[in-house]
Amino acid sequence: MVLLNFVLAESALELVPREIWSRPAVVSDATRRERKAGEILLDRSFHHSAMERLRDSEKRGRPDLVHITLLDVTGSPLYLDGRVMVYVHTYPDTVIEIEPKTRIPKNYLRFRGLMEKCLVERPTTGLLRVRQMSCSALLKMVGPGGAYGLSVRGKQSSLPDFAKRVADEGNACVVVGGFPHGHFSAETARSFDELVRIDSRPLEAHVVAARLIYQVEEAIRFND
Numbered sequence: 486m487v488l489l490n491f492v493l494a495e496s497a498l499e500l501v502p503r504e505i506w507s508r509p510a511v512v513s514d515a516t517r518r519e520r521k522a523g524e525i526l527l528d529r530s531f532h533h534s535a536m537e538r539l540r541d542s543e544k545r546g547r548p549d550l551v552h553i554t555l556l557d558v559t560g561s562p563l564y565l566d567g568r569v570m571v572y573v574h575t576y577p578d579t580v581i582e583i584e585p586k587t588r589i590p591k592n593y594l595r596f597r598g599l600m601e602k603c604l605v606e607r608p609t610t611g612l613l614r615v616r617q618m619s620c621s622a623l624l625k626m627v628g629p630g631g632a633y634g635l636s637v638r639g640k641q642s643s644l645p646d647f648a649k650r651v652a653d654e655g656n657a658c659v660v661v662g663g664f665p666h667g668h669f670s671a672e673t674a675r676s677f678d679e680l681v682r683i684d685s686r687p688l689e690a691h692v693v694a695a696r697l698i699y700q701v702e703e704a705i706r707f708n709d
């Protein structure tokens with residue numbers, strides 16, 4: 486039975502947006518890969534110059550961060566036991582719902598290919614399912630447990646205490662930002678019941694995710 490809903494929110498994972506399809510950095514990358522511009526992932530490593538004028542540019546184009554975080558979450562014993570439901574909410578409000586126990590490719594190029602196929606074909610059944618919805622709509626759908634946003638701007642809590650509350654609650658949603666810089670949008674932040682800080686320093690999303698899941702495992706071990 487699922488114990489924890491893990492949401493990676495406003496993630497820097499999206500297909501190249503139409504407004505920059507004709508920019509030279511995008512055209513050359515798409516040509517090199519023999520793909521259409523709208524069918525490849527936006528990636529700052531290749532499209533930096535084309536991204537300059539994109540809205541919220543600093544939060545976008547880092548699919549590698551999403552990959553690392555998913556590997557940490559899906560490699561955990563809690564996930565392997567089928568007790569974590571993972572949702573990747575992306576900057577353009579696409580949600581990828583990952584069936585519990587689904588394995589994510591460890592090789593980045595295979596992950597990129599899988600995400601591109603998923604975002605182009607938008608399957609509604611199978612191991613990876615795609616919906617168009619905001620993070621706040623997702624949290625309402627996943628309810629009725631509490632929705633906890635994690636942020637360096639939140640109220641300080643010790644991670645073991647926070648993980649124990651989440652484990653005791655049973656069907657809580659924990660939301661980590663899947664972006665490299667910046668903070669949750671005002672709309673996303675409004676949908677949290679609480680905003681929690683687990684360290685005074687800003688940490689990487691994958692570090693926060695791995696530590697949280699480990700502490701939830703410890704909390705249920707203690708409860709058992």
Ligand SMILES: C[S@@+](CC[C@H](N)C(=O)[O-])C[C@H]1O[C@@H](n2cnc3c(N)ncnc32)[C@H](O)[C@@H]1O
Pocket residue numbers: 634635636637638639660661662663664665666667668669681682683684685686687688689690693
């Ligand atoms: C690389 S950070 C995003 C940058 C942002 N300036 C920040 O630190 O919140 C990625 C995500 O990790 C989580 N995070 C990072 N540091 C945290 C902290 N000290 N406490 C709680 N969550 C944190 C947040 O969910 C954040 O959105």
